[in-house]
Every structure is written in C-alpha cells, then in structure tokens.
Amino acid sequence: MTAPLLQTVGLTAFYGDFQALFGVDLTLNAGETIAVIGANSAGKTTLMRALTGLLPHDPGTIRFKGAPLGALGAAAVLARGIAMVPEGRKLFPSLSVEENLLIGADTRTGAGYWNLETIYALLPVLKERRLAPATALSGGQQQMVAIGRALMSNPEVLLCDEISLGLAPVVIRDIYAAIPKIKESGASLIVVEQDVGQAMKVSDRVYCMAEGRITLEGRPADLSREAIHDAYFGVSA
Amino acid sequence: MIWVDTIVQGILLGSLYALFAAGLSLVFGVMRLVNLAHGDLIVLAAYLILVIASLLGMGPFVATLAAVPAMFVIGWLLQTHVLNRMLGEDILPPLLVTFGLSVVIQNALLVGFSANSQKLTAGAIESASLPLGPVTVGVMPLLTLVAAVAVIFLLNQLFYRTALGRAFRATSDDAVTAGLMGIRPQRVFAMATGLAMVVVTVAALFLGTRASFDPAIGPARLLYAFEAVIIGGLGSLWGTLAGGIVIGIAQTFGAAINPEWQILAGHVAFVAVLLLRPRGLFPRAVD
Secondary structure, three states, X not given: OOOOOEEEEEEEEEEOOEEEEEEEEEEEOOOOEEEEEEOOOOOHHHHHHHHOOOOOEOOOOEEEOOXXXXXXXXXXXXXXXXXXXXXXXXXXXXXXXXXXXXXXOOOOOOOOOOOHHHHHHHOHHHHHOOOOEHHHOOHHHHHHHHHHHHHOOOOOEEEEEOOOOOOOHHHHHHHHOOHHHHHHOOOEEEEEEOOXXXXXXXXXXXXXXXXXXXXXXXXXXXXXXXXXXXXXOOOXX | OHHHHHHHHHHHHHHHHHHHHHHHHHHHHHHOOOOOOHHHHHHHHHHHHHHHHHHHOOXXXXXXXXXXXXXXXXXXXXXXXXXXXXXXXXXXXXXXXXXXXHHHHXXXXXXXXXXXXXXXXXXXXXXXXXXXXXXXXXXXXXXHHHHHHHHHHHHHHHHHHOHHHHHHHHHHHOHHHHHHOOOOHHHHHHHHHHHHHHHHHHHHHHHHHHOOEOOOOHHHHHHHHHXXXXXXXXXXXXXXXXXXXXXXXXXXXXXXXXXXXXXHHHHHHHHHHHHHOOOOOOOOOOO
C-alpha cells in the first residue's frame, strides 16, 4: 500500500508554553483535496504553520511520502514540494504582480506545469495588471496573486489558508473556480476554510477542528449537518 | 562664476559621501539594520587596499580589485556569524554589537598600523584636472562621481532586475513569508552585507586616494553616510546619491563663506531637510 502523500501523526504544537495542537492526525492522499474547517482559534492556521515548517513541532509527527519531514524550515519544506497560500495573502508590497509570481519560482529547481504563461491562462486578470504593485489590486485579485505565487513552485501539495476570508461571495466563486484546474495539474490540496459550504463543495474529505483537536472527519456526503455543527463548535456528543 | 565652481565641487565631494552611504543604504534597505561600524569598515578596507598595494607592489586601483572579494567574504562572515544572531524585533542588540565592532576595528587598526596618517598613492592622476567649461575639476573627484553613479545604477539594476533583488525586496517586506517562497532570509542578509562591503571597498579606494586616513576617522564617515541616507530617504538608493550631494554642496558653500563652517554647514543642511521632509527627499512608498 502506498504511503499517504502527507500525514500528521499525533501532531502537537506550541506557542511558547501555550499548547495549540493536541495530537492531530490527518491524512492527505495523492490527488485528494481535503478541507479543514473550524471556528476562529480552532488551530487550523497553526496546523498550516506546522506543516510548512514555520512552527516547530516534534520531528516525526509530520510525514511526507512516508518519510518524516523532521525539523525542516519553511524554505526546505517548500523544496520538498509543499507550498502555502498564507492567510491574509501576505503579498510583497515592494514587488509588482509579476514579480510576486516570479518569486514563487525563483528557488524552484525542476520544471513543471505552472509558469507565468499557465498562471495567466488560469487567472487572466493578473496578466492585465502584471506591472501594478501587488497591493494596489482588489482583495480578490490579490488572493489570485497569492495562489499563483504558490503554484509557481509547482508544488505537490498546496495548502490554502482561508482563501475566501474577507471576500465577496462572487469573488470567492471566481477563486474557487480555479481549484479544479489546480487539481488537474497534479497538485493535492488542503483547503482551510471557515466557510463550511464552500469547503464541502471542493473537498473529497473534510476534517473539522475545535480547540486544537480534530473533532470530526469524513466524506462531505456522509456528514450530517448536526454532526458538523457539533464538531465545529466543539460540542461533545 | 565662483558659485558654479562651488556647486560643482560640492557635487563631486557629495559623490564621495554617497559612496560612503550606498553600502549603509543597501543594508538598511534589506534588513533594517543600522551598522554603526560602517565607517570603520570603510577605513578597514582602505588599510586592506594599502597592505595589498604595498605587499604586491601594485597601484591602489588594481589592489582594490583584490580587496573586493576579501571584503565580500568579511561582510558575509560578519553577517552570518554575528549580525544574524542579533536581528529581531528589538533594534538595540544590533546597534550595540556594531558599536562594539566599531571600537574593536579602530583599536585593531591602531595596534596594527599606529595612529599615523596613511594615504593611497595613485600617481599623477591624483593631481590631474580637466577644464569643464567655466570650471576645472580634478580627475579623481570626477572618477569618484562616476563611481558613485555606477555603483548606485548597478545596485538599482540588481534590486529591480534580478532574482536576488526580488529576494532582497521580498525579505525586506516580510522575512517570514519570504521563507515560504523558499528564500532563506539569513542567507539573503549575508549576501546583502557582502555586497555592501564591496561598495565599502570602492568607497575606501576614493577615500584613501583623495585624502589621508587613520584608524580614528571611521565614525565621522559613518555620520556623513548616515546623514546622506536619511536626507535621501531610508532605503532609496538614488535618494542616497542625492543626499550625499546635498551634504557635499552644503559643505562647499559653508567653506566658501568661511572655511570653519564647512562641516557645520553639512550638518545644518541635514537638520533642515529633516525639518522640512522628515522622511527624506525620496522616501520609499512602502515602509
């Protein structure tokens, strides 16, 4: 049996003395899109930070293709093929739209599907604004730049942290319209969302988090509204 | 006509200050670090050129070519093993460490070379001059201006036309997110300081060929450099050139009125610019 593409086994994480994750078990198989839902402070972003090497964790609790990721930093994790669209987009204000995209590929060693041409084909509005400062764009366009920037490294795993946050529904729809094409390119996705409906639509499996723990896991079709409600708000059965 | 000459001489003098300041501006622009040992590193580079020129019997221009890689390595090691450990939310540790480094360099040079003044001898070119319309300019000061413009131009090309420049700007904006792009901020900082030391070496060549130097003159060079960076606008390279020229022109005008006012006039110009434009003449849009 092939090992999962990305897996956490009893993952714990701390901010100083404060424990933010309590034994999180999560599995992403190749080709899958999973969603991680949960309220504010549920530990979703902490999980993303641990997965990308931004937050120290016990070596051995995160496995990529069956091998422990160890205590790699963010740059080394990206080199393995795990890229993130960070919460709040975090574009570089000193760089133009195109430079923000290019910097995603600057440390890439191999070739892949994603390059400026394919990104512009996926998100045409970025080509029109390519010379503008990235932060001069609308919120939705900035989110597109953040997604394009992460894709430019041709990741095997793309982590999307709250990509709908603060955006109008019509804009969210446009952004999520890009997900199938990203999956076609061969990337597997972990989508962190507060918007449960959106998460259920795009994912093959859903994990719900509350207070740093996984409280529910399953296929969207198998999960009842009540079970999601209870898991989302950390209500014990 | 004397005022035209004063302005031209001020521009030429200011270009030397811009060279002093370019490395400081580069380091500040990338990592928000004010290197208080910057002036002493210029003096250190001048002594390095002097030693290479004396030992190998070559002129200061060729010796500078040999000193450049050595100074790059010194900068890279300094950043990697000392300054990177100090960078963080608190701005005090790097200030204290670079202040300490300044004292160490001055005293080491004092032990090694004594307090006697030294000079880099470049031969006939030192006293050569060219008539340029109504004024006559020295060849060395003219070369200083050419070097300052070339250094600033090349640094700008590096910043805005290369992947390394993108990494510099991105790391300056947000080092954590730059890490997510595969950039190792500490390596970027080491590269920036290495490059700053290359610029420092060019500045040292013109410092040493235009005037005498001794181990104690570093802090005053730092002051001119710092003023040029502030006048130009923090992190703006062309602004740094303009800042150096503002100080240079102010000094030559001050000296034209009364020789004792030369240095004071430069500082007065600095204060005046701060009062009128607290963020400098060409502040970065993003700060």
